Amino acid sequence: MYKSLLLASLLGISCAEEAAEPIVFEAGRTCTAPEGMGRPTTIKGVLDLIDALPRPVTVECFIDSLDRPLAMVGSTSVFSAQPAFSDEAPRIFAVNDTLIISWVPDGDGGKLLEFAEERPFSRSVKAEVVMPVEGEFKYSDAFDHLIQDDQATSTCGICHGQETRAMDIDYGVAFESLALRPRDLDQVNVTRMRELKEACDPAQTPERCKIWNAMFRGPVEDTDFGRSLPTFF
Numbered sequence: 001m002y003k004s005l006l007l008a009s010l011l012g013i014s015c016a017e018e019a020a021e022p023i024v025f026e027a028g029r030t031c032t033a034p035e036g037m038g039r040p041t042t043i044k045g046v047l048d049l050i051d052a053l054p055r056p057v058t059v060e061c062f063i064d065s066l067d068r069p070l071a072m073v074g075s076t077s078v079f080s081a082q083p084a085f086s087d088e089a090p091r092i093f094a095v096n097d098t099l100i101i102s103w104v105p106d107g108d109g110g111k112l113l114e115f116a117e118e119r120p121f122s123r124s125v126k127a128e129v130v131m132p133v134e135g136e137f138k139y140s141d142a143f144d145h146l147i148q149d150d151q152a153t154s155t156c157g158i159c160h161g162q163e164t165r166a167m168d169i170d171y172g173v174a175f176e177s178l179a180l181r182p183r184d185l186d187q188v189n190v191t192r193m194r195e196l197k198e199a200c201d202p203a204q205t206p207e208r209c210k211i212w213n214a215m216f217r218g219p220v221e222d223t224d225f226g227r228s229l230p231t232f233f
Contacts, residue, residue: 031061038067068218074188105211143172181225
């Protein structure tokens, strides 16, 4: 009896292992993350990934390096320090557990990667990296770029409110504030994003098309922020 149960258990493990198929990326991937670094769930983890990637680190390279499936939701809202460029180039949010990463395929927002690391009570720590990253990369730059002249607040606090220092961050002067989500009417799902990717003309908007292609080189899926978070309006 024991041998039969053991054999059945081993066969079950074997079948489970065989069922796990590897993630397949399409051709053209520009960057690959070092083993175990492709799904960061903290700001420190995402900065470690950027630091490990080959220079120059572009937005396209960074997206290409992320593990799949990529859980995403878009927003056409322009009420942000990283606004959507247009309905054809919305702001994109990739959600990795407790970390949200955002970018825009075009415009001034396309030069930035923004990050929000979840904290209790619907709050988050914010950071931002100007792209591309070339040469030496200082982790503190992700926060210094946001600090206002008074050195006591960040630009994120203007919209997000209730800002305080994030004292547990020891590699830069970081702030945490209220976490917000896009309004439902502004949200863009993966199906619509794929349509925008297919309609993108590299002769007209080459950089935008590069970002769309990087996003869809591997499996993607819809996600959301959860109904508990407030919206900006």
